[in-house]
Amino acid sequence: MDERVKRLFPITTTWQPTVQFAGHDVAALARRYGTPLYLYDQATMDDAVATYRHAFHLFYPGQSHLAYAAKAYLSTAIVQWANAKGLELDVVSLWELQIALHAGFPAPRIHFHGNNKTDEELQAALAASVGQIVCDNENELRRLAHFAAGQGRCQPIWLRLTPDVDVHTHEYRRTGRRDSKFGFGWPEAERALAFLSKTEQLRLVGLHMHLGSQIFTAEPYAVASQRILRWAGEHDIWPETFSPGGGWGVPYTPSDPGGDIGEMVQAIAAAVTAESERWQRQVPALLLEPGRSLVGRAGVAVYRVGQRKAVPGVRTWLTVDGGMGDNLRPALYGSRYYALLLDQGGHIADKRPAETVQVVGPYCESGDFLIKRIKLPQARRDDLLLMPVSGAYHLSMSSNYNMHPRPAVLWLQRGRVTLVQRRETLADLKRRDAPWPEEG
Numbered sequence: 254m255d256e257r258v259k260r261l262f263p264i265t266t267t268w269q270p271t272v273q274f275a276g277h278d279v280a281a282l283a284r285r286y287g288t289p290l291y292l293y294d295q296a297t298m299d300d301a302v303a304t305y306r307h308a309f310h311l312f313y314p315g316q317s318h319l320a321y322a323a324k325a326y327l328s329t330a331i332v333q334w335a336n337a338k339g340l341e342l343d344v345v346s347l348w349e350l351q352i353a354l355h356a357g358f359p360a361p362r363i364h365f366h367g368n369n370k371t372d373e374e375l376q377a378a379l380a381a382s383v384g385q386i387v388c389d390n391e392n393e394l395r396r397l398a399h400f401a402a403g404q405g406r407c408q409p410i411w412l413r414l415t416p417d418v419d420v421h422t423h424e425y426r427r428t429g430r431r432d433s434k435f436g437f438g439w440p441e442a443e444r445a446l447a448f449l450s451k452t453e454q455l456r457l458v459g460l461h462m463h464l465g466s467q468i469f470t471a472e473p474y475a476v477a478s479q480r481i482l483r484w485a486g487e488h489d490i491w492p493e494t495f496s497p498g499g500g501w502g503v504p505y506t507p508s509d510p511g512g513d514i515g516e517m518v519q520a521i522a523a524a525v526t527a528e529s530e531r532w533q534r535q536v537p538a539l540l541l542e543p544g545r546s547l548v549g550r551a552g553v554a555v556y557r558v559g560q561r562k563a564v565p566g567v568r569t570w571l572t573v574d575g576g577m578g579d580n581l582r583p584a585l586y587g588s589r590y591y592a593l594l595l596d597q598g599g600h601i602a603d604k605r606p607a608e609t610v611q612v613v614g615p616y617c618e619s620g621d622f623l624i625k626r627i628k629l630p631q632a633r634r635d636d637l638l639l640m641p642v643s644g645a646y647h648l649s650m651s652s653n654y655n656m657h658p659r660p661a662v663l664w665l666q667r668g669r670v671t672l673v674q675r676r677e678t679l680a681d682l683k684r685r686d687a688p689w690p691e692e693g
């Protein structure tokens with residue numbers, strides 16, 4: 254298999270005679286658990302964690318921490334995996350927080366984010382004693398100080414700053430510019446410091462930024478890190494922890510850039526170290542909070558081929574049994590994907606003549622496509638279509654559009670398959686509904 258394709262699939266993939274992940278035959282899993290089916294290969298996630306930690310070890314002279322941004326994909330199993338690996342956890346809503354706590358994740362290793370935290374969320378985060386609340390705006394600071402006083406607590410916080418640094422990624426994934434709904438711009442940050450100097454309920458222990466997502470160049474991280482620490486130096490508020498967020502990119506197609514984690518960590522480490530020296534301060538603890546680059550490659554979506562429609566001279570549509578309900582990214586961002594076609598027995602179907610198709614789903618939208626244009630072997634009904642790099646921002650953004658149930662999720666370890674999320678049932682879909690109250 255071509256190396257540029259291999260790097261899209263889990264590290265445990267074997268290709269012959271049938272495609273297997275961690276020794277598990279994909280076609281057999283699809284027959285047993287049905288499709289659409291999501292597979293998570295733990296070894297690939299473990300490997301990503303090890304890559305980050307190795308880069309910290311190589312390049313950063315101070316303490317370092319790795320957090321998992323739960324929004325990429327949250328379930329009880331993945332929270333428990335993150336805990337077992339000693340990761341910290343970034344949550345962004347009351348419900349993410351509650352799932353994490355329910356799964357047994359220790360509150361002191363949780364960071365609570367969000368640009369519109371409700372009173373209920375702030376109080377719940379305080380009551381749970383989460384490690385840090387990442388404050389986003391002045392109104393939130395005031396409310397948090399009030400609630401902390403009510404609970405007799407002094408809450409450690411970070412400030413999320415908007416460094417006004419742009420990155421090359423989709424418009425919807427840029428968050429570091431002045432024109433962003435997230436975080437404190439410089440003038441607001443000045444006022445936040447003035448407020449914090451007068452309150453005993455909040456203790457500023459960290460500075461945070463997040464530039465966006467699916468970023469492949471390290472330079473903006475270095476520039477923004479430097480900007481934030483220069484500001485800290487100028488205001489004499491050197492942080493115990495500095496977090497440049499997450500956002501590092503992963504390849505989705507063979508032609509995408511690689512996304513070398515070491516390159517990004519090295520650039521950040523150099524900027525933070527240089528700025529610490531300039532202000533004659535100890536290097537802060539460095540905390541990265543990736544989502545996609547920890548779990549994206551570990552996930553594979555498995556679809557079953559259905560209808561094939563060819564309009565000569567126009568296009569051929571290949572319909573599979575999933576689409577925008579489990580993967581909104583192509584419709585939302587125009588994201589591009591790669592796919593591999595297997596016959597029903599799980600063999601790569603590369604002996605058949607190839608054709609160019611658009612891979613679409615069963616949802617009632619012309620925007621319901623998974624891949625706009627890809628050359629695949631001629632597909633037959635009931636073949637399997639594997640879409641790699643499906644581990645991040647698929648299931649966490651999934652919906653019940655057209656009342657499709659959300660897919661089952663299997664956790665793969667060598668010698669063990671665990672159903673960590675069962676497929677939704679009709680009972681799940683009906684659970685919230687009450688009967689019509691009739692006229693009048």
Ligand SMILES: Cc1ncc(COP(=O)(O)O)c(C=O)c1O
Pocket residue numbers: 322324325343366463465466467498499500501542543544545546645
């Ligand atoms: C504050 C914050 N941190 C981390 C992440 C994770 O980003 P990624 O999955 O691209 O690494 C996000 C994603 O949007 C985020 O908003």
